[in-house]
Amino acid sequence: MTKNEYEKSEEKKSLSFVEQLVEKDISEGKNAGKIQTRFPPEPNGYLHIGHAKAICMDFGIAEKYNGTCNLRFDDTNPSKENNEYVENIQSDIEWLGFHWANIYYASDYFQKLWDFAVWMIKKGMAYVDEQTSEQIAAQKGTPTEAGKPSPFRDRPIEESLELFYKMNTAEAVEGSMVLRAKLDMANPNMHFRDPIMYRIIHTPHHRTGTTWHAYPMYDFAHGQSDYFEGVTHSICTLEFVPHRPLYDKFIDFLKEMNGEGDNLNDFRPRQIEFNRLNMTYTVMSKRKLHALVTEGKVNGWDDPRMPTICGMRRRGYSPQSIRKFIDSIGYTKFDALNDVALLEAAVREDLNMRSTRVSAVLNPVKLVITNYPEGQTEEMVSVNNPENEADGTHTITFSKNLWIERDDFMEDAPKKFFRMTPGKEVRLKNAYIVKCTGCTKDADGNITEIQAEYDPISKSGMEGANRKVKGTLHWVSADHCKKAEVRVYDRLFNVENPSAEAADFRELLNPDSLQVISNCYIEEYAAQKQPGDYLQFQRIGYFMADKDSTNEHPVFNKTVGLKDTWAKIKQ
Secondary structure: OOHHHHHHHHHHHHOOHHHHHHHHHHHOOHHHHOOEEEEOOOOOOOOEHHHHHHHHHHHHHHHHOOOEEEEEEOOOOOOOOOHHHHHHHHHHHHHOOOOOOOEEEHHHHHHHHHHHHHHHHHOOOEEEEOOOHHHHHHOOOEOOEOOOOOOOOOOOHHHHHHHHHHHOOOOOOOOOOEEEEOOOOOOOOHHHOOOEEEEEOOOOEOOOEOOOOEEEOHHHHHHHHHHHHOOOEEEEEHHHOOOHHHHHHHHHHHHHHOOOOOOOOOOOOEEEEEOOOEEOOOOOOHHHHHHHHHOOOOOOOOOOOOOEHHHHHHHOOOHHHHHHHHHHHOOOOOOOEEOHHHHHHHHHHHHHHHOEEEOEEOOEEEEEEOOOOOOOOEEEEEEOOOOOHHHOEEEEEEOOEEEEEHHHEOOOOOOOOOOEOOOOEEEEOOOOEEEEEEEEEOOOOOEEEEEEEEOOOOOOOOHHHHOOOOOEEOOEEOOOEEEEEEEEEOOOEOOOOHHHOOOOHHHHEOOOOEEEEEEEEEEHHHHOOOOOOOEEEOOOEEEEEOOOOOOOOOEEEEEEEOOOOHHHHHO
16 A cells, blocks of 8 residues: 555545545536535524534534535424524524524425425325324334324315315314325334324414414425435434435435436435434423423523533633534544543533633631731732733732632641641742741630741742742732622432433432532632633633623632533542
């Protein structure tokens, strides 16, 4: 094998199986080399990180192969859909950094789908069934046992046509009739056993109002919508593998209706399936996420504990970190449960490069520098981001009275405690070296104040600052800071895989998934930050201002800690 052949071979190995299939189609000249994908969410809820994986695939394939990706809303069930979801889906896709070529709706094709259904009835390929849903389900059979035909399966074509038109009237009763394809009740693929094509729904549609009363089912609308739009590769998740033969069959019928052939150059969308994203300590079911919101178990779709894209955005995740995580886990044909710690590691790595470093004290105790002049202040220089010099610096005020973390002091400390303890020196970050001289306690023995003396020639940047000490503590000036609320988040569920548990998922919720700390202090520079500004509270973790934050009452969400402490807790 030549070097060039080897390099091409290695490049081929690095491609996902989806990319390999797309490249094969291009090399074979299918669809004249055209690449067109689509992202087809149903507007019945907010997008979650599982959808983000599909977004990265659908838009990513189009970008890589100079194609187009359209956004198409699968709005065939008006009882669950509305414009709020439509608007938020668009916002989430744009936030992730993707851009669609066109926006389409399945409702754009309601007339075409209706005409196609009428053609199938006239061809004897579909019939109106007046059985109940329970009766239809009972007659379906099992994968190893053939189904039983409906008593309405062979009703006259004219009668089915008349009833189909009646289904689309305000007088039709929901559940009284459905239109079914006449396929094969003995087919081992259950989806072929006379699938339902249309049902009656009287809820006004968010786009078409009360124009329609009979709505197409997903399996009848989806493939045809792909066909109408010119989609070349319909990329979806593994649960649609058994739907693929039906997807192709309906397209066969549609091409027959249009009098089209089926050679290499005749257009036909190709369905490809990949593994969906499942993650530990959360659920991805829209039904369960809906329940969490409507039952008040969380504070809305954008609650930072939710796996929704808007929840992760509010919590402080960056779009780049989400995309990096999805790229790292890859695309396969096997479902897996991904550790949420992998996502958090990607977030941590990305935020380290983009976050502004600020000082905040979450569990404060007063530190008084007893030999520092009363009323004197100094502006200490703080580097915004040591990973990026271009981010510049800001100043933080130093004074006699400071707040430090209560955990950074121990009166009777062990040998390897390198923070503040009587008789030992530590550096106050960006400021001076100080030596603890003692502490004050209340009647119950609780420490209320710590005293220390500073070395005037040890200021950061001065010659005396070169003296080495083992501990460096962060701080804020008690007279030049703002009180803030900090929200600390833990896993939403107590068990690793709540979807696999027999218990009601509500019973598996972690009661300690949100801790609100109200007695925090942040430097004034940090208090000015807005949602969307990535911050690192030095020595604590990554944070972002919440939408509830105001000038009078700053509120910050903890995005992720500086290190993965969960793994240690779990052991």
